Amino acid sequence: MKAILVTKDEDKYGAELGEVNESDLPEGDVTVQVDYSTLNYKDSLAITGASPVVRKFPMVPGIDLAGTVDDSSHAEFKAGDRVVLNGWGVGEGHWGGYAQKARLKGDWLIPLPETFSTKQAMAIGTAGYTAMLCVLGLEKNGVTPDQGEIVVTGAAGGVGSVAISLLAKLGYTVIASTGRANEADYLKGLGASDIIDRNELSEKGRPLGKERWAGAVDAVGSHTLANICATTKYGGVVTACGLAQGFDFPATVMPFILRGVTLAGIDSVMCPKPRRIEAWNRLAADLNLDHIEAMTSEISLADVVATAPKQLEGQTRGRIVVDVNA
Template identity: 75%
Template structure:
């Protein structure tokens, strides 16, 4: 069967599409025939080796899977069940979804909502599921639509695209921050009411700025996250789920102790199963499926490696689903 395999022999880091046999799959109580996987920012880092995402070699990348259970000894799943996988170290320490089959721990799976096809589930993927976790965190902290504008950074990416779609459907006024002004029409179709240039947030700023945001979904980190916190309203909530600009956080405590701003970290990799199930239930309820096709590009497995490089260069809009059988 076909799979992307990353090796690092004698510091020669390489990703290639190759053939592997089923007996090379690891131990696990569920084997899934993969329909679709995805290319996220993390796959870009893993495939190119630009960040030490992969911690075990050889490794098949791919943190997302949508497919059909082929065999199972897990009590919750049987052959023929449609399932989704997001995270759990898959594609980092356990072979991932950019392959025709995957074998894993059934506890990592969630049932695929009936509303979605496998392709739609991967058009959502970890990015969309993370976006939903951000929205749930804003709600949990009392950020309602009447509180004011919600900022979404990295808006043309996967998390940003889904976050805009969900928030706008829920009645929030969404402002999209992007470095790609040519995507303004796309972002407004998803539901953004206003677009700002990412340069307004990406440079070193003041410890405190003019209050504007009732809440935010930040996928960027570094100076952008610091500036978002510095311009969030009293009692506002910033959800942080990405590091496209960097892992650093060059900020002060001023927004937190003078305005009561809450910085809420979002983890999608090891998020408890109960929360995952709720997030996917909410996605089936609150994500406008008419926007899924708008934000999705499909590529065959043979194009996964060059696509991973493009995503790091900021040349990919929205979500990329990988048809592993094409």
């Protein structure tokens, strides 16, 4: 079957489309016939080797997949069940979604909600499920639409696009921070009320600034996250999930000790199963499928290696679905 393989020999790192046998698949109690995978920021890091995401070689990357169970000795799954997988180190330490089949631990799988096709599930992917985890993070910390605006950074990317759509549908007023002014119509179409230039947030700022937002979904990190915390209203909540600007956090404690701001960390990879199921069920209830369609482009397995560097350079928009059988 077709698969992308990442290899590392001495210092030479490479990724290319090739073939693997089903007998080469790693151990697991469920084998899945994969319909679609996706290209997330982390997948692009794995493909290019820009960060040490891959921990074992050769590796079939792809942190997400959706498909149908082929064979299972796991109590919860049987042949024919539609499933979705996000994270758990798949595509990093265990062969992942960029192959026509995957063998996995059944404990990692989520039954795919009826509402979604396998393609829609991958249009959501880890980026969309993480956006939902961020929304849950705001809700669980008490942020309601009447408290004020929510800023979303990395707005035209995958996490950002889904977060805007979800928040707007739930009644929040969303401010989209982007480096791409030409995507203003796209972002307003997803529900953003206003657009700000990401340069307003990306430089070293003051420990505290004028109070602007009741909450935030930050996919960017670094000075942007620090500035957002410094400009969050009294009692507001900042959910931090990404590092597109950088993994540093050059901030002070001032927003936390003088304004009671909460910084809520969001991790999708090792997130416990009940929280994942909650997130997928909320996506099924709250996500506008027309928006998902509008924010998604499709590529074949053969296109993945060439698309990854473009994603890291911020040239791709929204979500990218990978048809592993094309």
